[in-house]
Amino acid sequence: MRINRFSLYFKIFVGLWGTIMIFAITPLLMILVSNQESRDAFYEHAKKGLEKNIVIDIRAAANSGNIPSLINQVKRAEKYLNSEIFIFDKNSKELRNKKAPLGADNIIKTMTEDKVVLIKKYSDDKNDKRLIRVIKTDEYVLISYPTGDKPASFSAIIFAKHVNAFIYIFFLSSIASLIITRYFSKPLLTLSKAVKRISEGDFSVRVAEELNRKDEIGQLGKDFDIMAAKLQHIRNTKEATLRNLSHELRSPLTRLRLSLELARAKAGDNATQALDRIELESDRLNEMIGQLLEISRIKSTENLEKETFGIKSAIQIVLSDGYFEANETGKNLTYSEDAEYFIHGNQALLISCFENIIRNAIKYSSSKVDVKVGCEDSFIVVSISDDGTGVADEHLSEIFKPFYRVQADRDRKTGGIGLGLAIAKTIVDAHNGYINAINNQYEGLTIEVRLPIDSV
Amino acid sequence: MTQDNILLIDDDIELCELLAEYLATEGYEIRAIHNGAEGADTVLAEDFDLIILDVMLPGMGGFDVLKTIRTHKKTPILMLTAKGDDIDKILGLEMGADDYMPKPYNPRELLARIKAILRRTKTKQDSSSKPEKITIGNFQLDLGQLTVQYKGNTIPLTVVEFNILELMVENIGKVVTREDIALKVLGRELSPFDRSIDVHVSNIRKKSGNTDIIKSIRGSGYQLLTESIK
Incomplete structure (x- = not known):
């Protein structure tokens, strides 16, 4: 999933995760701002805890016989616990070839278990007494001598002691945040997709089953489904009404045509003009009903x-009629293509679509119309441009609506009824394509039809 | 010459009255019946020159009427279909209708089709100049009875199918285009995607029991070859 920092998914995730992290470090912050005494106590406590952890880790490494790991742990101990550590194996050989301090031999021999002992004579200085720690495992004896160095800083100790905890919290909180974010944003995404489909006119979409929840979101989903069903019903009713109406209009229209022919036979020449007009109008009515x-x-x-x-063969069929029509009106129809493309669709409908547009x-x-066939991405692009007056930009998307007229008076003269492009759009939609109207740079309008190429 | 007798099966009573009046002025005699079952019975009981049948009928539907008529008679049938209903057209033609007319129709166009179908039937039955029978290969066409025998068996062709076959026989060895067939037999121009002629030809092939008798010439038309009918 592509991350968009404005997306709800991202916002919920960052919010939750940030909150968990703040909660996790709050105790630490509280200590940092408290008095010296409690800070010291905290430091000592952390140091002791760290020491305990390190001893456990060293013992584990020693027992597993993993020498590099053992040396790493020892270095860690030396760093945080200001000690110098010697590691002796069974042959009393120091692992890092360090020179054994005084009395070490004796300690290795006598110590049978872990101990903390006061060594009275550590160096040549007789007063140098130190408390040493001996760790004995099956394979190794470790002797830790405190050095006189400055102890590790407060933050270093705290960090070393708690770093593991922080890593766990980091990962756990990330996972928890992801889960919770998904829980909230997934139904929203489902709903958002459904709303988009509704806005595109697909009222068959339902979400309750996909959401599958019993909470408020589930209720929202159920309400959404009821709304979609109502919209679908309204549209179906509207379309059924339109269909029935158109259907019913045909009977009187047929009777009208018959009466007209009878009137022609009975009337004299004086009535011819009026009767021709009646015939023309009834033909228009018929065409409109047919298109609806x-x-x-x-x-x-x-x-x-x-x-x-x-696509070429389909367009050729339309063009042969188009050439005739263009010639009759003294216009020029040209056609160009860069290759033949194949489409999976209803040929008769697509021909009717191009016929309407052309x-x-x-x-x-x-004076001229130019038809071009090309390809862009996985779409066949058929563009039909004319050199007429074009359409005002704000009306461009309207021209595909039924009965929409850009110029009423001009249209009447040319005999259009405003359904041609609506049919074209309906057909293109049924083929999962796109239809657009674009004004040309200088003059005229281009209708662009995009249809998915048949990949087979 | 007697008046042509046309039966109109359509449930729109007013339309039938008007159509009867219109066709009467053209010299046809019209009987109108407004219900499918009754229409089928009338056809079986009496003889008509042409039947105009609306496929959308209450009760016994147009297709059932068509089927009933075709099992007994080959009277030419002009079918009225709803516009844009391609399946209805093809189905009707396959079931033996001679031509179709989408509703609402232009009365003059309807008249032209009626005339086209009747003209070919009538000229053959009336003319004395043409030979009564044509024999070519294994085909024997009786122009008076409008019957065809292939290898001695009678093929039950409808009038339009007979006319198409006759046209093919007259032009044996030549390619006859779909447009030509439509113009000469149906008296009309073929619109793009009009499968009427193909359906009729397919019916002829099926009924003769030999699918090779008429060869399809892709993109242009049909051809009857002398060797194919031997």
Whole structure:
């Protein structure tokens, strides 16, 4: 997962983890700010504890026969406990070849167990008496002589004593924070994804089962599902109403067409113009109903019948009609491609999609329309540009909505009914593609269709 | 020449009245029936030159009516389908409908289709100039009865299927394009993705029991070869 420092996941994690860490070091901080006496006591206590730990570690290393580890532990002891330590093996040989101090031989021979003894004569100075510690294991005898050096600093001791604890707290708190963060942010991510799908118009999404919780988040999930179900119902009802309405409108329309033909037969020439107009309008009405039904049919089809085909062949079919239409209106239609791409989809629908866009472009162009096929990432990009007046930037996303008209008066003249691009979008959506409108740099509009390339 | 007799099976009573009036002005005699089962019974009891059948009928559905009619009679059937319902079209044609018309239709277009189907049937039955029977390879076409015999067995072709086969026989050895077939037999232009002709040809192949008799020429049309019908 990519880390975004503004993400909730990150915030909860850092917050929790920081809190745990602060709690962990609070006692230490409290001692640091308290009086000298308690600091000293704490120091002594830490030192004793450290000493005990080191002795345990040394003994463990000695027993395991791991010499490098043993020497490491001894060095640690020398550093923190201001001592000089000698390690003798069974042959009374010093492990680091240090010169044995006076009386060491005697100690090795006589000591049978761990002890702390006062050595009266440590060096040539007769008054040099020291308390030494002897550690005896099966293989080694260790003798620790205190040196006269300055004892290790307060912080060094505290650190050495507690470093392990800090490492444990560090890891445990990280793991605990991760778990708790996931617990809170995972349902939020689930919900956020679901809300996104709703906003994209997919009302079939449900979350309660995935969340699987009995707490407030679970309740939120249940409420979310109820909301989604209601939205879905509303949309289905709306679409069913539209579908039924369109369907029902066809019967009177058919009757209207028949009556019109009868009227033609009975009326004289004077009525021809008016009757032609009635015919034109009823054709428009018919086309509109047909397109509305087409949109609702594509939207309500769960699984489109799909096949793999070349995009070029599909566009060629549209172009052959397009050339004819462009020629008739004195416009120029050009086509270019860089290669043939294959797509898995419903050929008839995609042809209808390109037909709608290309006819629209021809209608609005002033002299030429350019159709280009290319590829970007894993998408086929079909762009259709005209050299018309374009669309105001704020309306660009609106032109794919049913019945949206940019220029009402111009549209009427060209006979559009504002559903062509809505159909195109519906078809592109059904193929998991994208459709966009972009104003050209100088003049005109480009409609760009992106469809996933068939990877097979 | 007697008036052509058309049966209209459609549940829209008002529409039937208007259509009857319209077709009457063109010289057709219309009977309208508003229910599937009754329609099927009427077809079996009487003879019609053409049947216009709406696939969306209450009670006995259009497809069932189609099936019932086809098991007994080969009267040309023009099917009315909902626009955009491609499966309905293909299914209807496979079950023996001669052509389809999406609803709502342009009455003049409907008339053109009726005329196209009836013209080919009528000219053959009325004309005396053409030979009554054509024999070519193992095919024997009876132009009066609109029946075909292949290797001595009668193939139960519908009128449109018969007309397509006749066109192929007339142009034996040549490639006949789909567009040509549509224009000459159905009296209309073929729109892109219109599978009508392919369905009819596939029906002819199936019914003759020999799928090789008509060769598909990819991207263009069909070809009947002399050697393939021996």
